[in-house]
Amino acid sequence: MGLQVGIVGLPNAGKTTLFNLLTRGQAEVAGYSFSTIDPNLGMVEVPDERLKVLAHILSPPQVVPATVEFVDVAGLVKGASRGEGLGNQFLSVIRSVDLVLEVIRFFRDERVPHVMETVDPQRDREIIDLELILSDLEIAEKRWEKVRDLAKKVKDERIKGEEELLAKCLAFLRQGVPLRRVPLTPEEREMLKPYQFITIKPLVYVANLDEREESKERFVDAQREMAQEGAVLLPVFSRLEEELRDFSEEERKVFLQEFDIEDTGLSLVVKTAYHLLNLITFYTFGDKELRARELLRGSKAPQAAGKVHSDMEKGFIKAEVIHFADLVAAGSLEKARQSGYLHQEGRDYEIQDGDLVHFRFVPPH
Ligand SMILES: Nc1nc2c(ncn2[C@@H]2O[C@H](COP(=O)(O)OP(=O)(O)OP(=O)(O)O)[C@@H](O)[C@H]2O)c(=O)[nH]1
Ligand SMILES: [Mg+2]
Structure with missing residues (x-):
């Protein structure tokens, strides 16, 4: 399973427009609030230049990129936790995601009404941040009461x-602090996992911009302010980019550069997600396919083998590894082997970003 990313924000912020842009989807976009009721789910291939190069060198029968799944939900409004708008129960769909994107409306368009009437990114951000906190608070309160009653009955340290x-x-949470800002030990994090709190997940803000200078200036100020508190605000021109949907990722990039936009929304979001989640990419190559996979930085070879199949982790013997750059330098796997670029690694080897790995393992009986 690849990464899962949830998209939240006020109604008419442009969540579904962003979702369509990221997934090349066709979900309904409309100029009225709450146009999305049921969640939209869409899978997308992670843009990966190295994978293309590897495919060229290795000519595998099949090339399988890593994937990211995006989940676009209904709009949240102020008071959603008390049932305003569509309430907040639909957030349950994004409780299992790895990362949250919060779309903030920077674009101005009289034809697209704003639930708060004016365009005010800072205010909107506070509303959504608070609603996410309140949603977690509701869960934390219920669970705490249960655990407290249990603790009275059963004397158990855990x-x-x-x-x-x-x-x-x-x-x-009661002080309005998201759980990602609470210092927690790895054990505490593990203990909290089953609760699926939303505010404990990494969050990336997405400024949905239009091409006007004013919108860009506001963005630069907002980004600077947010950086001071360690928050990330990405610039995305959802509508503009969406209009370029029939072009390839490269063509879109070239077009966007004419607007001084450096990267496509998809590429920016995926790079940021990998960075915040501390992920690297490694590649597996066998008789059937060449495949890109994401992995937590610092993982050892057997853990990486486990990403392919749990049997490979259990029966792990060794990993044959060559780094992307070495393979490119050698020009072919055969030459790389002759030049000694291929190295055999054991259980303690830490997989590096860009490693091409072949696992040797004892199959189960
Ligand atoms: N002018 C302009 N309009 C945009 C932009 N992004 C989105 N829109 C328009 O805003 C409206 C709402 O967009 P959606 O993507 O449906 O918004 P949403 O956040 O999914 O809204 P709900 O599902 O109702 O919560 C649509 O009419 C979009 O075409 C933009 O950058 N500029
Ligand atoms: Mg929508």
């Missing part, structure tokens, strides 16, 4: 620990 941890989370 249950006691969980009660304290939930109480700590509650205290932060």
Whole structure:
């Protein structure tokens, strides 16, 4: 399974427009609020220049890129946690995602009404941030009550620990602090996993811009301010880019550069997601296919083998590794082998970004 990314924001912020742009989808976009009710799900291939080069060198029967799945949900409004708008129950769909994109409307268009009437990115951001916190608070409160009652009945260190941890989370959430800003040990994080809190996930803000100078200036100011608190704000021109949907990723890039836009929305979002989630890409190559896969930076060879198949992790013997750059320098796998670029690695080898790996393992009986 590849990465999953959830898209949230106010109604008419341009969430579905962004979703369509990212996934080349056809979900309905409309100039009225709450046009999305049921979530849109779409899968997209991760743009990967190295994979193309590898495919050229290795000529595999099949090339399989890494994928990202995007989930676009209904608009959240102020008071959603109290049932305003479409409420907040639909957020359950994004509780399992790895990363959240929060779309903020910077574009101006009289024909597209704004639920708060004016275009005000900072205010909109506060509304959505708060609604996400309130949604987590609701869950944390319910769970804390249950665990507290249980802790009274059963004397168990683990249950006691969980009660304290939930109480700590509650205290932060009540002060309006998202859980990603709460210092937590790896064990605490593990304990909180089943609760699927949204505010514990990395979040990226997306400024939905139009081509006007004013919109760009506001963006630059907002980005600077947000960077001071460690938040990331990406510039995306959803509508403009969406109009270029029939062009390839490269052609779009060239066109956007004429507008001083450096990168496509998809490429920006994926790069940022990989960076925030601390992911690298490695490649596997066998008789059937050449495949790109994402992996947590710092993972060892057996863990990477586990990404291919759990049997490969269990029966792991060794990994034959060649780095992308070395293979390119050698020009072919055969020459790379002759030049000694191919190296055999054991259980302790840390997979590097750009490694091409072939695993040797004992199949289960
Ligand atoms: N002018 C302009 N219009 C845009 C832009 N992005 C989106 N829109 C328009 O804004 C309207 C709402 O866009 P959607 O993508 O449906 O917004 P949404 O956030 O999914 O809205 P809900 O599903 O109702 O919550 C549509 O008419 C879009 O064409 C933009 O950058 N500029
Ligand atoms: Mg929508």
